[in-house]
Amino acid sequence: MKTEGIPFLDLVTVHRELRGELRAVFEAALDTAGFIGGPMVQEFERDFAEVCETRYCVGMASGTDAVRLALVAAGVRPGDTVVTVPHTFFATTEAISQACARFDFVDIDPRTYTMDPEKLLAYLETECVPDPRTGRLVSQRTGGPVTAIIPVHLYGQVADMDAILDVAARYDLIVVEDACQAHGAEYFSKREGRWRKAGSMGRAAAFSFYPGKNLGACGEAGAVTTDDQQLARACSMLRDHGQSKKYIHDIEGYNGRLDAIQAGLLRVKLRHLAKWNEQRRESARSYDELFGETHGKVVLPHVPSWSRPVFHLYVVRVADRERIQKDLTAAGIGTGIHYPIPLHLVKAYEAEGFRPGDFPVSERAASEVLSLPMFPGLAPEQQQRVVSEVVKLVAAREGRP
Numbered sequence: 001m002k003t004e005g006i007p008f009l010d011l012v013t014v015h016r017e018l019r020g021e022l023r024a025v026f027e028a029a030l031d032t033a034g035f036i037g038g039p040m041v042q043e044f045e046r047d048f049a050e051v052c053e054t055r056y057c058v059g060m061a062s063g064t065d066a067v068r069l070a071l072v073a074a075g076v077r078p079g080d081t082v083v084t085v086p087h088t089f090f091a092t093t094e095a096i097s098q099a100c101a102r103f104d105f106v107d108i109d110p111r112t113y114t115m116d117p118e119k120l121l122a123y124l125e126t127e128c129v130p131d132p133r134t135g136r137l138v139s140q141r142t143g144g145p146v147t148a149i150i151p152v153h154l155y156g157q158v159a160d161m162d163a164i165l166d167v168a169a170r171y172d173l174i175v176v177e178d179a180c181q182a183h184g185a186e187y188f189s190k191r192e193g194r195w196r197k198a199g200s201m202g203r204a205a206a207f208s209f210y211p212g213k214n215l216g217a218c219g220e221a222g223a224v225t226t227d228d229q230q231l232a233r234a235c236s237m238l239r240d241h242g243q244s245k246k247y248i249h250d251i252e253g254y255n256g257r258l259d260a261i262q263a264g265l266l267r268v269k270l271r272h273l274a275k276w277n278e279q280r281r282e283s284a285r286s287y288d289e290l291f292g293e294t295h296g297k298v299v300l301p302h303v304p305s306w307s308r309p310v311f312h313l314y315v316v317r318v319a320d321r322e323r324i325q326k327d328l329t330a331a332g333i334g335t336g337i338h339y340p341i342p343l344h345l346v347k348a349y350e351a352e353g354f355r356p357g358d359f360p361v362s363e364r365a366a367s368e369v370l371s372l373p374m375f376p377g378l379a380p381e382q383q384q385r386v387v388s389e390v391v392k393l394v395a396a397r398e399g400r401p
């Protein structure tokens, strides 16, 4: 029997197929020395805005910069508090801190792993007090006014945006979507009676094009999407030293531009995004079928009727996750853990004073989630092997005293 390894992610094959087109981008950049800004960036921004169904897209150097500059451009000010979830990648809170704001957390829904709108409401009603002067809610933990929310569309599935936008409207809060894992994901808005694209529902949204994302650059890249012209303009200035024109610095900004070569490569790859997302969905369906009924021993991804996810990751939950991951590695099957430590308990935030038990749903998810191989081009036979190994390992564990 052949026991070839199965990688968690294969980034080589997709680029091999596009090599000619990708090389042409690089050569065009060399021929014109158009490395910063210019038509390659503008054309990608136009195409990505179209895919996201937003009026504007502003390319950024990374997803982290996209979150940070979207917050600043949307009006988050130093000392403000921005609410997000502990079950996300560290960049979400890093970006809040880089915008000179503080973060507060609300727990996630145990089935979708995204922000629980009821927990958000409870946080605002019980952990914040209105400032008698401004009428704004102030976080009792941070002492700062709560001005924004970042729902994270984790694993490629959009958070419950209708409910989150309702709460945000009630308390006059800015919503910035962290769509860094959700290129092309959709959400059925009951309020509007139509499907909406990830990145088109908040005041602004941040995307990452880190190589492993559903749309990945061949290096670092990110983008902000928005319908708000002023916000888009503010993002364009902030990413480029606050310039409205060359050497006309209206404000202080950053160096956070999208590289022209990356924009050109992304534009080539964007044409394949819908197909790749469909392949991921098919792979997810196959996993679901192959696992079948496991009586809760392997908890499969939950997709609410209002969600069309793009399966950036296919995440299951198992007891004894560490051992199962180790045994899968030994069997040549690559896996990932997204993420092993909820952000309120990471070392960098020790001084924030959070404790184990503060966000139990996130803590339990962090200890049980396991990301299985998922990428366009994953073969059905590979999936069969992954599932049979997982099922075997889970059963072996059951058999133990």
Ligand SMILES: *Cc1c(COP(=O)(O)O)cnc(C)c1O
Pocket (backbone or CB within 6 Å): 062, 063, 064, 065, 088, 089, 091, 092, 152, 178, 180, 181, 207, 208, 209, 210, 221, 222
């Ligand atoms: C990848 C990611 C980011 C950061 O993106 P970079 O391009 O790596 O800076 C932020 N948030 C989430 C949820 C991500 O997955």
